[in-house]
Amino acid sequence: MGQQQLLLLILSSIVVSMATYTGVRLSEIHNQEQNRDRLQTELIHIYIIATEYKMKPKSFAGGSGSYTGFELPNAYATEPGVSYWVGPSDQTLEMFASGSVTGSDGVNPVRVTFVAPSGSLQYQFAVAN
Amino acid sequence: MVWEEKQRNRILARANLTEARIRERNKKLRRAIIGMLILGGAVILVDQATRNRGALVPIDFKDQAGTVSNWQRIGFVKSIDMPSADVVVDEVEWKGMAVGERRAVVMLLAAYCAAQNQKPDYRLTIKGNVAQKLLASVDDKRIIVK
Numbered sequence: 001m002g003q004q005q006l007l008l009l010i011l012s013s014i015v016v017s018m019a020t021y022t023g024v025r026l027s028e029i030h031n032q033e034q035n036r037d038r039l040q041t042e043l044i045h046i047y048i049i050a051t052e053y054k055m056k057p058k059s060f061a062g063g064s065g066s067y068t069g070f071e072l073p074n075a076y077a078t079e080p081g082v083s084y085w086v087g088p089s090d091q092t093l094e095m096f097a098s099g100s101v102t103g104s105d106g107v108n109p110v111r112v113t114f115v116a117p118s119g120s121l122q123y124q125f126a127v128a129n
Numbered sequence: 130m131v132w133e134e135k136q137r138n139r140i141l142a143r144a145n146l147t148e149a150r151i152r153e154r155n156k157k158l159r160r161a162i163i164g165m166l167i168l169g170g171a172v173i174l175v176d177q178a179t180r181n182r183g184a185l186v187p188i189d190f191k192d193q194a195g196t197v198s199n200w201q202r203i204g205f206v207k208s209i210d211m212p213s214a215d216v217v218v219d220e221v222e223w224k225g226m227a228v229g230e231r232r233a234v235v236m237l238l239a240a241y242c243a244a245q246n247q248k249p250d251y252r253l254t255i256k257g258n259v260a261q262k263l264l265a266s267v268d269d270k271r272i273i274v275k
Contacts, residue, residue, distance in 0.1 A: 003155055004151065004154060004155055004158065007155060007158035007159060007162065008158065010162055011158060011161055011162050011165060014162065014165045014166060014169060015165060017169070018165070018168070018169045018172065021169075021172070021173070022172070025176060068249050068250070083190070083191065085190035085191075085236075085240075087236055087239065087240050087251060089249075089250050089251045089267075089269050090249075090250055090269040091269055091270055092251075092269065092270065092271065092272060094232075094236045094239075094251070094272065096188075096190055096233055096236055096237075098188075098190075103183050103184065104180070104181035104182065104183030104184075105182065105183025105184045105185075106183065107183075107184075108183070108184050108187065108188075111184065111188065111229065111230075111233060112229065113229050113232040113233050113236065115232065115272055117270075117271050117272065118269075118270045118271060125229075126227070126228045126229030126232050127227065127229040128184060128188070128227065128229035128230040128232065128233040129183045129184035129229075129230065
């Protein structure tokens with residue numbers, strides 16, 4: 001093999017390695033973002049269910065103006081690969097979701113937190129990994 | 130004889146030219162390889178430098194007691210006063226955490242303290258171990274995370 005062919009081979013190997021590295025990183029980031037988005041959507045669904053529960057009177061298995069007593073719906077509790085935690089307080093609702101894709105630290109799964117403060121229908125998300 | 134000499138010289142000149150071209154091309158290729166290596170190294174360095182550090186402490190909401198004792202073992206949680214739900218944490222580690230992770234820590238500690246105290250509402254105060262500054266608080270109305 002001539003010197004020129006060898007140099008071309010080295011150059012193409014470097015280019016291919018760089019492209020592979022970039023592709024893997026981009027797909028990793030994309031997967032994490034997609035999983036976080038999915039968790040956020042699911043948390044909004046749970047929030048809607050929790051708000052329904054809060055608005056219902058106690059005679060209709062509701063909270064009569066309080067989140068206290070709200071439990072995670074069965075469909076979410078048994079979802080494979082994903083885990084949710086709901087912390088209902090009297091007027092605030094805290095939720096935590098852990099996804100199925102490895103997060104930014106490269107060890108633990110992606111995590112999202114959700115807080116619905118009292119007296120407002122606005123909620124806040126924060127990425128925890 | 131003269132014609133043959135001319136022909137030989139012409140061939141030699143062409144060979145020299147081709148050799149010089151090959152040398153020049155190899156030089157360009159070597160430069161391109163070095164350039165690509167530098168570029169690749171820079172890409173990896175920038176990627177590593179700008180990469181999100183992610184979670185600093187392990188969190189498992191299904192095993193809250195285990196998670197809290199693990200935090201105590203690794204030194205993140207310095208002390209817990211269970212009846213008043215006052216927790217002292219490592220301030221340096223707290224500052225290194227993303228807002229989301231701080232919130233997750235607050236949620237887990239609030240849930241853990243509520244379960245231990247057998248109270249339905251979450252109440253919690255988190256202070257730093259250095260300046261004893263208030264880092265987070267939870268009551269039935271709001272959650273403050275600094």
